[in-house]
Amino acid sequence: MFLSLLLALPPITALVCRLLYRKRRAMEAVNVLGALTTVALALGVATDIARHGSHEFAGGVFYVDALSAVMLAVIAIVGGTAALVSISYIQHDLDERLIPDGRRGVGWYYLGLHIFLWTMLVTVCLNNLGLLWVGIEATTLASALLVGFYRTKAALEAAWKYIILCTVGITIALFGVLLTYYASLQAAGTGAASLNWTALSHGAKGLDPTMMRLAFVFVLVGFGTKAGFAPLHTWLADAHSQAPSPISAMLSAVLLPCALYGILRFHAITLAATGTTFSSNLLLAFGVFSVVLAVPFIVVQRDLKRLLAYSSVEHIGLMAVAFGIGGPLGIYAGILHLVNHAVTKALLFFAAGEIGQRFGTRRISAIRGVIQASPLVGWLLLLGVLAITGSPPTGIFISEFTIAGAGLAGDRVQVAAGVTIVLLLGVVFAGMLFHALRLVYGAPERKAERGALAGERKISDLAWIAPLVPLLLVLVLFGIIVPAPISRLFEAVATTLSPVTLNALR
Amino acid sequence: MDAILLVVQVPLILLFAPLLQGLIKTAKARWQNRRGPGVLQPYRDILKWLGRESVVSEQASWVFRWAPAIYTAAILFAALLVPTVARRSPAPGIADAIVFVALFALARFWLALAGLDTGSNFGGMGSSREVAFAALVEPALLLILFAVALPVGSTSLSALVGHGWPNASDVCALGAFLIVAIAETGRIPIDNPDTHLEVTMIHEGMLLEYSGRPLGVLHWATQVKQLALLSLIAALFLPWGMAPGGSANPGQLLVGLLAWGGKVVILGLLLATIETGYAKLRIFRVPDLLGLASVLGLLAVVARFVVVH
């Protein structure tokens, strides 16, 4: 059984890395090995689920279905890539004396990275929604130290806000979990009551609607804070911009979706319990508002990584809209968008990190001529920005198209939402591209940039881009065709999450 | 039948055009209490020019040398399309009213290029003004033809020949056409055919570099253009006495011929009168007058609808 191995491996990798921090080569080797094995195992689990469908595990503690499979695959791939990219990234910072207590710090870094990865992997496999809550809180704790990794003033500030805000959110969510449990108590009685998804999703119809409404509100606000819905997203830009770039990639690409994952589980139950569009419309509202609020921050942004962070707010909003619209088409679009965004945003953060290191700054106004400094990085950034803003032939275009399509096929609220996001996406495109063009074109001026031109990097561009190739492939592939097995997996997600399958296109 | 008309109309127009010019000049002279050079003077001028050698600028390219030929060809062909004696265009099915306008444009295009070709700034000025004013004349002319074409629903010149008394729309159109005629023949108050004063001249500016045989031909062609326009006015608005289309009856044809000559001469005298009656407009007041022509053309079209429906 892959799953047990998958869930056991990362902590081991983490500890071994920490122990071997004096022997750099060995540590990196372990890191690479662990990362690749994790990816392989996760993909194994995913294919297993795609083939044989969902199943419980370890006496019902773990339960993996299509949704878990998709999440596992994405988390593992992004995390694994981040682990590979980290090698050159961290080495550079080590040479630059940016890492507190040097080599030991590096050891801590790899420990943190793999633990962080592990908490997310576990979270999406848990059956019990209470434990799911525990898992999500654990992801916060695991990543908090990584956010503050550089222990600069800014980093600590970001870390502090991250912990406080997310913990507050999580605490609010706990109240929701509690109410859910109470609802199941009422429905099933003291003996049979449980927080297990397997139980709740079947008995959802019997749960007290009013109670579930209240519960969902708390869960949505709570996990929503973690997922980065506006106006609860305030920690997001700080954390993303201060964390080491590989970590930023993981935060944006998979941590936010993990929180969304939690919301989705409760959403499905609430949907079934209330039988109304109550929870859907709440999701829709948060989604649209997130996109709306992200736009101004994208348009007048000064910091490259913050730019990407706000784009994450926008995209998590889009996912919320998709799941809020619901129906086979909407959910399909949402899950597809989740995957596409993860892949694309990870690439962008890797590129941003490389640029930040080469130019010694993240200020957009201070960076010019990336393409001259390093064609590969520059083109990756430019094409990445074009991709994230929904240009074909990339997956984002397909998923955004499908979201809008699902929206305009729906009722008034959904049509309004669809139209709004389509119009806003135009503005986002203008903003993102404006910054991207200023970054990649032109000629580097400052000394640091000339240094960058001289190519003092220890690692060649090709070696740098190598680990990113799989992500690039997925990005383009999903823009041209979503392979049948994967597509079936997404459809399975749709059936998991929407108890009532209504035809999206009337 | 068309063939005969064709064969007749070419020499007819070519030979009659200078005479008309002579008549107009004499009339002007009389209005100004001068004796004038006599009605045959244009013939003498043209013959003289045809004999002279032509002096060509060293700047001039083949455009300059070919322009007169193309200008003349376009004008003559346009003149050929106009129903004169009979209610039928001598070249039916080949070209219609729109082509008639386009042929004038073709002529203008080449003459304007010729004006620029020698690098002399008078030529440039001439072509610049020519094309600018043409931009106002052409819409007017087209609107007029449109107004006339609407009831018959065809742009064939044969079909456009008027029937009976002109109605409101025709009156507007006629007024517009008179202005257009004045502009196209380069007469006061828009242009002055007899001046070589650089601040005022338009048409003459483009011809300034020509001499000898090309100049003669150009003048000849210009006179033909004048005749063609007047004949078109006659055919569209004063269709009396014209022989029925395709009739071979000598009597009818003779009547038609005389009627045509008479009408054209009268129109020419009208032009002469207007020319003496008015002072030349300041060059940038001209657009107002031409704009008036366009407005009249517009009115003609609208009036046509009011009349028809």
Place this chain on the structure above:
Amino acid sequence: MNDLDPPAWIVLAPVALYALVPGLSLLLSRRISRVAQFLPSLVLMLGAGAGVLVALLELLGTGSTAFTGWAVTPQLDLSLRLDPLAAFFLLVISVPAAAAACYGIGYLNASHGTSQPAPRAAADALLGAFLASMTLVVLADSVIGFLIAWELMSLVSFFLVVGDGRRAEARRSGYVYVVMTHIGTGFLLLAFLILARHSGSFDFSAFRATAGSIPAWEQWVILLLALLGFGAKMGLIPLHVWLPRAHPAAPSHISALMSGVMVKIAVYGLIRICWEFTPRPPLWWGVLLVGLGLTSAVLGILYALMERDLKRVLAYSTVEHLGIITVGLGVAALASNRGHATVAALALLATLVHLLNHSVFKGLLFLGAGAVQTGAGTRDLERLGGLIRRMPWTTGSFLIGSMAIAALPPLNGFVGEWLIFQSLLSLGTTVGTPMLAVVVALAAGGLALTAALSLACFVRAFGVGFLAQPRSEATHNAHEVGYSMRAGMALLAAVALALGLFPLAVLRLLQPVTLALVGTTVRPSFGGGAVLDAAQRDGSYAPLLVVIGLAAIGVIPWLAARILNGRGHERVVPTWVCGGLLEPRMQYSATAFAQPIRLIFRQLIRPHRSVAIERPVSTLLVPVVHFEEGVHPIYERYLYQRAVTVITSVSHRIRILQSGSIRAYLAYIFVTLLIILVITR
């Protein structure tokens, strides 16, 4: 399907060949060799040839060829379909494409030099991608396919405009362009999705099936959205601001394709939506189109007259001609609204013929401008002149292009305008209401005005640019361009001439198109090579006979002269300039040439001028005069810049929310929670 219809495999041949080129040229990008210079262009020409063949087969045959591609997602099918309309636009793409590809061989050598192969390889690759994407747009038979190809087309052209990104102006142009077209795509997306909402599928076939069932007001929304989306690409005023920036910035053979072809792809989309997906267009739609078209036509050509940069002149004249085409569409829409199918057919016929013609002569002119830049090193009319001696081939083809675009017989430009006038007339005669009367009259007058102005514009462009003396040193040493570039221009010049002399060929090809769109068609009679109008009322134009007639009659006066007094003599002397020597500075400049028109139409185009005179100490010296004249960028200033400032200022205000104070953030969470709780209670 009859035997003439193209077999499946050949329909895909053009796309396949185009798509081959990017890979190919990137493969060759490292090598400096003749192969690397010729092979990609040859493949492209092959593709263009295939395109022409396919189009002809389809247009001569009946029915249509459809392919089901794969499904991107279960709901989104990529399917292609070749019907007469698509085939015609395939023709519109392929003809200039062939010329541009051939031209590119020499042009890229001249602009990049043969020494560094990388940039030229990139240019070839992008050209291939550009052609492939345009072809796919017209072949696409589903929303997703259409939009993917559409966006690719825009992106590729964006990169072609930006080039290597070293020129800030090019970057800015590219940015404005791609943003406007992307936002336009957003509107298109909405239009298509409303259609999908009703048909329950994202396939065009479904749209056709349910075309009738859409409620009127939703049809209106669809039409308006489509107009916004496609109008931005067509460069209709006031959505045109990107066009005169972007088209000149690209390499000239790309400019030729952007201005000659890409904008037409938008027309294609408009026709599809207007006549296939939303039948029975409302009356206001036709009026709106005519109005927009006239505005764009008149203002476009006026702006063209004010420009000094040859390529900007051409770009603005593209705005003009898209305006004319829009007028044609409007007339067709009015006719179909009034239920006069034949008139609608005639109008569509006219529009499409003009569209094809424009793609040919505008392509030709842009190639010519590129040749001028290559040969004389500048595009500034005030620095050109005298090229007729130095670049005879370029001059010749540019002259043909100028005559065509000035709508002079016997070239192809005139045919289209003639047909549009005919359709206007038939509209006037058949559907006469006072309101339409005004519309028709205005349209006729406006088109006449446009034609006359464009004559002025191209007398200026050609006369100042190519005739008389060179106005700068560079131009003085200008040289003719290479064979491949000449061949490219010659091809288009020949096509322009052929289409002018034998318009019936095109009309014949267009029969199935109008048949498919409005159910009927106008059968041109072949009697005497005449083109008869809809009602067969003998208003006709026979280009070939006109040419013969011109030749026959033109010689008469000269014969007369010959007979009267023998062969004439000619003496060559310097031009008389009141006793001085002729200097280039004396020549009439482009600005001076446009002066009367600038004055006459000042209300429309709001020109500005600034004259600063420095009086020297001695009165004997001539004072130095600084003279600067131009046109106010009305739309940029009052429309777009205002929008941008609003957006950014609002953004700055909203930015305050992220104040950095954690307590504020906690308050956000708290308030949000309370609000939702209160709402849900």
Place this chain on the structure above:
Amino acid sequence: MLSLEHAGMVIDVVALGLLGLGLAGVLVKQIPVAIGFLALQGLLLSFAAGSAASFEMDWRTWAAFVVTLGVKVIAIPGLLWFILNRVAIQHEMETVVGLKLAFPIAIGLVLLAYWISDPFAASTLSSAHGFDAPNALPAALALLFLGLFTMATRKKALTQVIGLVTMENGIYLAALAVTRGLPSAVEFGIAMDVLTGAALMALVAHEINQLFSTINTDRLRTLRG
């Protein structure tokens, strides 16, 4: 050996007591006092846990009782106290909202809590699955609000931790009263998380103090926009 009713009554009283403490907490000016209040809350909670345990009489509720006592009365207040002494700051804690305004708002929040939980107070709160403590759910909600309110209005990092723990106390109360505790695995998970969370915050607060030589969160405002 408490009966269900008595246990319920005890818990109800505890709930009211916690409510009172929460309200009083708004008025507190001194950090040490606030920490003391927090310990007091923990004590009350462990009373409730104890009464619940003495009704249920099984090992896991007793364990819960012990854990509560350990974590909420000793561990967290101790930790905070430790930080407080490590970090030499004046023990005055600045607020943004003056007490005159803060107290009415707090009252309003309490009322809001009652209003929101009203639908469940009468109808659904039966002793079938929980204890009969009508004030428990509103009090829990109120504590949640008050904690959040404290966090939003107090400037010191420590006071924010205090607010956070207050919120969690509320939830703990609710869990205890309404559902007789969550499934044990979940409860222990939560406890672990809370503990590590608190430790982590303490750590970061410590670091911040080292770097900024203050834990006034208003100084943490470099990241904007």
